[in-house]
Amino acid sequence: MKFTKMHGAGNDYVYVNCFEEQIDDPVSLSQQISDRHFGVGSDGLILILPSDCADLRMRMFNADGSEAEMCGNGIRCVAKYAYDHGLMQKTDIRIETGHGVLDLHLYVGSAGRVERVRVAMGRPGLTRATLPMSGPANDQALNVPLDLAGHSLELTCVSMGNPHAVIYVDEVEQFPVAEIGPLIEHHPWFPRRTNVEFVQIISPAEVIQRTWERGAGETLACGTGAAAVTVAGVVTGRTEGRITNHLRGGDLYMEWLDGGEVLMTGPAVEVFSGIYAPG
Ligand SMILES: N[C@H](CCC[C@H](N)C(=O)O)C(=O)O
Numbered sequence: 001m002k003f004t005k006m007h008g009a010g011n012d013y014v015y016v017n018c019f020e021e022q023i024d025d026p027v028s029l030s031q032q033i034s035d036r037h038f039g040v041g042s043d044g045l046i047l048i049l050p051s052d053c054a055d056l057r058m059r060m061f062n063a064d065g066s067e068a069e070m071c072g073n074g075i076r077c078v079a080k081y082a083y084d085h086g087l088m089q090k091t092d093i094r095i096e097t098g099h100g101v102l103d104l105h106l107y108v109g110s111a112g113r114v115e116r117v118r119v120a121m122g123r124p125g126l127t128r129a130t131l132p133m134s135g136p137a138n139d140q141a142l143n144v145p146l147d148l149a150g151h152s153l154e155l156t157c158v159s160m161g162n163p164h165a166v167i168y169v170d171e172v173e174q175f176p177v178a179e180i181g182p183l184i185e186h187h188p189w190f191p192r193r194t195n196v197e198f199v200q201i202i203s204p205a206e207v208i209q210r211t212w213e214r215g216a217g218e219t220l221a222c223g224t225g226a227a228a229v230t231v232a233g234v235v236t237g238r239t240e241g242r243i244t245n246h247l248r249g250g251d252l253y254m255e256w257l258d259g260g261e262v263l264m265t266g267p268a269v270e271v272f273s274g275i276y277a278p279g
Pocket of ligand 1: 011067068069070071072073074162163195213214216219221222223224225
């Protein structure tokens with residue numbers, strides 16, 4: 001099976017062009033190919049597929065085999081793959097995801113390859129029912145206190161198609177993400193688990209984010225997480241509607257200005273292609 005390894009701000013996935021390849025069992029393939037010792041090594045698997053209602057469709061599987069509704073860093077790479085590999089020639093495209101059909105704009109560099117992509121990531125969901133999160137279905141979860149392992153935390157929860165719990169901390173580089181992240185991912189409040197974003201505010205227009213991803217553990221970046229952080233900052237009055245988000249693997253430029261769709265602009269990089277043929 002031919003595959004391509006790509007990353008967006010260090011959030012790395014194995015991409016398979018399903019116009020050419022047929023994948024019968026993406027769950028076990030993602031578990032095997034994502035393994036950093038026994039496989040190619042990635043945060044998960046992304047399938048590039050034909051769509052009935054958009055230019056392309058993507059499906060994303062975490063390293064543990066679970067399927068996510070959306071992937072912000074992944075969708076930029078899908079767009080770059082499609083343009084650079086000649087699946088389409090235009091720079092404004094639409095991609096079908098589990099969070100609806102999203103509009104993307106591609107920025108092509110002097111070498112004729114896509115370097116950055118802007119994505120309209122859809123509208124956020126703030127009610128507990130959309131996350132999903134336990135409690136009254138129509139209530140928002142803003143600054144909800146939670147004491148865990150000696151830490152007094154506050155959770156603000158936002159759906160970008162997939163669930164995110166946003167937590168503000170003072171010193172994010174020192175925060176025990178690998179200890180607290182999984183306790184929140186698997187907390188009984190979240191029946192379908194949750195992604196967790198730990199955020200330090202630098203200024204009203206600048207934050208540092210670390211991500212504990214549902215189904216993958218700590219990753220170097222999370223695009224839907226950065227969108228959730230943008231929305232959480234506005235609705236709790238902590239940050240402005242236009243922020244630069246510094247993640248471990250790079251920066252994402254985020255906008256949520258009129259209560260509409262969240263916009264994200266960031267890099268997309270192809271690393272290598274290969275043939276996966278275990279045995
Ligand atoms: N890294 C991805 C999100 C993966 C989310 C996934 N871990 C889930 O189960 O929702 C991003 O850039 O948006």
